[in-house]
Amino acid sequence: MKEATKEEFPSASPGCRPPGCPRDAPRGGDDAEMEIKQITLHERSQEAKQHSKKNGVLTADMVCRHVSSQGRVGTGLQYLYHHLCLPSQDLRDISVLCNYVHLQKLQLPHNKIKDLSCVSHMPQLAILDASHNEISSFFGFQPPKNLKEVNFSHNHITKMKDLSAFSSLSNLDLGHNRFSAIGGLEQCCKLTNLNLEHNKISRISGLDSLPLTHLCLRGNQLERIEGLDKLKSLQVLDLSLNRIIALSGLQSLHLLGSINVEKNLISEIQECKHIHDLFLLRDLNLLGNPVQEQPDYRSAGVFLLQHLTTLDKEKVTAEEKVSAVNKYDPPLDVVAARDHMTHLVYHLMQPQELYDSTMPSADTPYPMLVLTGPQGCGKRNLAHRLCEELSEYFAYGTCHTTRGPCSGEEDGIDYHFVSEDNFQNMIHMGKFIQTTQNGGRSYGLSRDAVEEVAKEGLACCVHMELEGVLSLKNSHFEPRYILLIPTQVEKYLDNLKSRGLDTTTQIELAMSRVELYASTHRQRLGFFDNVIPCDDWEEAYQTLKQIVKEYLLVEEKEEGESQHSASPDDPSTGPQLEEKHLSPTPSRSGSRSLTPHSAKALDPSDLSYRHYFNKIQFELGPQKSAAELASIGRRERLVREAIVGKSPGIYSQLFKSSAQTAPSPVLNPDPHFSEDNSSSNESRASSALNVPGSAGGFSASVQPLDMSVLGHTLETLKGETPEAPQPGTDLLAVAVSPSSDRRPGSNVKPILPPIPSGRKTPASPGPQWPQPSAVHPDAAVREGGDVDREGKLHVAQ
Numbered sequence: 001m002k003e004a005t006k007e008e009f010p011s012a013s014p015g016c017r018p019p020g021c022p023r024d025a026p027r028g029g030d031d032a033e034m035e036i037k038q039i040t041l042h043e044r045s046q047e048a049k050q051h052s053k054k055n056g057v058l059t060a061d062m063v064c065r066h067v068s069s070q071g072r073v074g075t076g077l078q079y080l081y082h083h084l085c086l087p088s089q090d091l092r093d094i095s096v097l098c099n100y101v102h103l104q105k106l107q108l109p110h111n112k113i114k115d116l117s118c119v120s121h122m123p124q125l126a127i128l129d130a131s132h133n134e135i136s137s138f139f140g141f142q143p144p145k146n147l148k149e150v151n152f153s154h155n156h157i158t159k160m161k162d163l164s165a166f167s168s169l170s171n172l173d174l175g176h177n178r179f180s181a182i183g184g185l186e187q188c189c190k191l192t193n194l195n196l197e198h199n200k201i202s203r204i205s206g207l208d209s210l211p212l213t214h215l216c217l218r219g220n221q222l223e224r225i226e227g228l229d230k231l232k233s234l235q236v237l238d239l240s241l242n243r244i245i246a247l248s249g250l251q252s253l254h255l256l257g258s259i260n261v262e263k264n265l266i267s268e269i270q271e272c273k274h275i276h277d278l279f280l281l282r283d284l285n286l287l288g289n290p291v292q293e294q295p296d297y298r299s300a301g302v303f304l305l306q307h308l309t310t311l312d313k314e315k316v317t318a319e320e321k322v323s324a325v326n327k328y329d330p331p332l333d334v335v336a337a338r339d340h341m342t343h344l345v346y347h348l349m350q351p352q353e354l355y356d357s358t359m360p361s362a363d364t365p366y367p368m369l370v371l372t373g374p375q376g377c378g379k380r381n382l383a384h385r386l387c388e389e390l391s392e393y394f395a396y397g398t399c400h401t402t403r404g405p406c407s408g409e410e411d412g413i414d415y416h417f418v419s420e421d422n423f424q425n426m427i428h429m430g431k432f433i434q435t436t437q438n439g440g441r442s443y444g445l446s447r448d449a450v451e452e453v454a455k456e457g458l459a460c461c462v463h464m465e466l467e468g469v470l471s472l473k474n475s476h477f478e479p480r481y482i483l484l485i486p487t488q489v490e491k492y493l494d495n496l497k498s499r500g501l502d503t504t505t506q507i508e509l510a511m512s513r514v515e516l517y518a519s520t521h522r523q524r525l526g527f528f529d530n531v532i533p534c535d536d537w538e539e540a541y542q543t544l545k546q547i548v549k550e551y552l553l554v555e556e557k558e559e560g561e562s563q564h565s566a567s568p569d570d571p572s573t574g575p576q577l578e579e580k581h582l583s584p585t586p587s588r589s590g591s592r593s594l595t596p597h598s599a600k601a602l603d604p605s606d607l608s609y610r611h612y613f614n615k616i617q618f619e620l621g622p623q624k625s626a627a628e629l630a631s632i633g634r635r636e637r638l639v640r641e642a643i644v645g646k647s648p649g650i651y652s653q654l655f656k657s658s659a660q661t662a663p664s665p666v667l668n669p670d671p672h673f674s675e676d677n678s679s680s681n682e683s684r685a686s687s688a689l690n691v692p693g694s695a696g697g698f699s700a701s702v703q704p705l706d707m708s709v710l711g712h713t714l715e716t717l718k719g720e721t722p723e724a725p726q727p728g729t730d731l732l733a734v735a736v737s738p739s740s741d742r743r744p745g746s747n748v749k750p751i752l753p754p755i756p757s758g759r760k761t762p763a764s765p766g767p768q769w770p771q772p773s774a775v776h777p778d779a780a781v782r783e784g785g786d787v788d789r790e791g792k793l794h795v796a797q
């Protein structure tokens with residue numbers, strides 16, 4: 001390094017050295033600094049101005065007064081200054097600076113400089129600020145090899161030239177010049193910040209592969225965003241005040257965090273799609289674009305760019321994001337809630353009446369069976385067949401649709417085929433319980449459809465897609481939901497194709513929705529009561545029928561007594577049915593499947609299992625007094641008689657009497673248990689029975705069941721049953737959960753509620769959906785049998 005010499009500071013001789021401009025080594029570093037500080041900036045600029053006003057020539061004296069940042073030369077014996085700052089001095093001629101070879105930072109803004117050739121003599125120069133001058137030549141000096149930052153803004157430069165010799169450049173400000181094209185920067189491999197604002201650039205080019213992180217092209221004449229796709233490091237981009245109409249060209253800039261396109265000509269909010277995948281984008285400014293005039297512009301923008309934290313210089317709030325999502329892509333639950341709300345409000349606007357499906361109390365909801373699954377999985381056929389074969393229990397609830405009938409479909413049987421106008425009218429008349437849009441067509445389950453079935457004293461069986469299920473779950477109906485799901489993609493695809501009804505898009509949509517059902521099943525514990533694979537429709541139907549019979553507790557009656565009296569140890573009974581079911585509902589512990597063996601061992605829906613536990617529980621339970629045993633016997637007899645039809649149907653009595661009585665006494669099965677509800681098994685069982693339907697079967701005029709016996713089983717099942725049904729189980733397992741949520745539609749009914757059998761014929765009690773109280777002794781009472789102390793079944797003749 002060259003030492004500081006007199007030439008470098010010629011006026012700085014002792015005695016005449018102006019304060020603050022030491023020539024030689026100062027007496028001490030602190031003293032020198034003190035001296036420098038004594039001269040105020042004001043004094044300096046006054047002096048300098050007076051001088052330069054004369055001719056605009058920079059003198060050594062002025063330099064001496066304006067240098068700072070003292071350092072030592074290599075020998076350590078002399079001092080030099082690295083920094084010269086001479087702003088607003090009206091300087092024209094700075095040739096004196098040729099002597100100052102050690103300068104590292106030169107700031108000469110707001111002067112009248114045209115020639116910067118002196119910089120060629122400053123090999124150490126790292127920072128040059130020559131903004132607001134009259135420079136017209138681009139880098140008109142030999143390249144200092146360490147030149148990093150250059151500010152030539154507000155000059156008169158018209159053309160860029162090759163800057164390959166300035167390879168250290170990292171920060172270049174060329175704003176407010178007269179450039180019409182970008183060029184010569186290709187070799188600036190360290191250039192990270194480039195400002196070209198307020199030039200006349202009409203096309204972005206020559207920036208390929210630069211490591212730019214900040215680029216400003218504000219106030220140019222750009223119409224398109226181009227030539228930026230290789231700027232992979234770009235983080236901040238300012239394209240404001242141009243004529244840009246589209247945001248394409250930014251898609252690949254994945255590090256972009258801020259885009260300013262204020263005052264351009266962007267008129268479509270859809271343009272945001274081009275920057276939708278820039279996940280680091282936090283700040284977007286679209287102010288002053290025509291798009292701002294679009295209704296809902298902001299919420300659409302927030303929706304399309306959900307990772308933004310600032311839009312148009314305004315913070316994007318979490319509330320804004322949620323409402324935007326709910327508006328443009330509402331989650332299924334939100335759609336369902338709106339659907340329910342709509343139908344409820346329209347319904348409430350109509351004259352109210354008591355429906356046949358209105359049960360005596362909220363705890364005994366009208367029984368419904370809903371088959372759900374992706375389109376074309378065969379649920380409609382299965383529903384029809386089930387209703388035909390179990391016609392004394394079910395009837396098909398015919399939905400409305402705006403689609404036309406396909407061949408073989410009959411109006412009023414498969415659907416009520418209506419026009420869109422009629423459908424809309426029906427909505428406004430409050431006719432629907434739920435509606436769904438599917439492939440541009442509307443589907444809806446009307447209140448009347450359910451009523452028609454309820455009038456017959458039957459349970460209503462319907463089929464619908466997941467959206468319908470979600471909406472129905474908001475209503476007061478509490479159906480059983482059975483998911484029919486294809487597990488063999490190829491087969492399902494073949495089925496869809498062979499129907500010849502669906503377009504490719506429809507087929508693709510149906511296929512894609514299989515995963516929606518599967519994930520709903522995985523993620524929402526107990527959402528579906530049962531899941532049945534439907535690859536083979538015959539097999540699916542048999543499984544469905546079996547499940548439904550289990551709901552109805554009619555299976556054993558038909559299939560002989562062998563099953564009822566089967567020993568829990570008998571390997572010939574038990575798991576066959578469960579094996580057919582798709583391992584449906586995951587347990588809360590996370591286990592999702594059971595081997596057939598374990599399914600048998602743990603499945604509480606297995607009759608033999610129930611008997612087994614009943615027996616164990618009976619043996620382990622506290623011994624009953626004679627009075628208790630008599631009471632148990634009496635009540636079992638009554639139940640038996642009621643269900644086998646020897647006396648008026650227990651449910652018909654319930655229906656008649658509880659229609660006039662408050663539900664609470666009906667729900668209170670036995671004062672004995674309500675008195676003692678704190679400690680014993682019985683008391684807990686009875687409280688479990690205070691859940692829906694439990695008491696439904698008993699009115700004040702009917703002797704209630706002795707819950708203590710049933711309580712054993714319930715309690716046992718409560719204790720032993722996994723919280724969620726295991727593969728191959730139905731919700732009977734969950735049925736006894738004492739923690740049942742009582743929210744309407746919550747789908748946690750212990751078991752299916754009773755059908756209003758009284759409305760059909762007195763002789764035919766109609767489908768009698770088992771009550772919780774019947775969970776254990778079902779087999780016995782249905783058969784008119786009894787369970788003895790060993791837990792053996794005795795069938796009454």
Ligand SMILES: Nc1ncnc2c1ncn2[C@@H]1O[C@H](COP(=O)(O)OP(=O)(O)OP(=O)(O)O)[C@@H](O)[C@H]1O
Nearest residue numbers: 375376377378379380399436443444445464465468
């Ligand atoms: N009220 C409703 N709410 C919701 N979805 C419904 C409703 N009614 C019918 N759907 C469903 O709309 C879809 C299209 O109906 P479509 O009659 O074309 O069924 P599909 O192709 O025969 O299907 P599947 O064989 O599964 O019955 C079916 O998945 C059907 O279950």
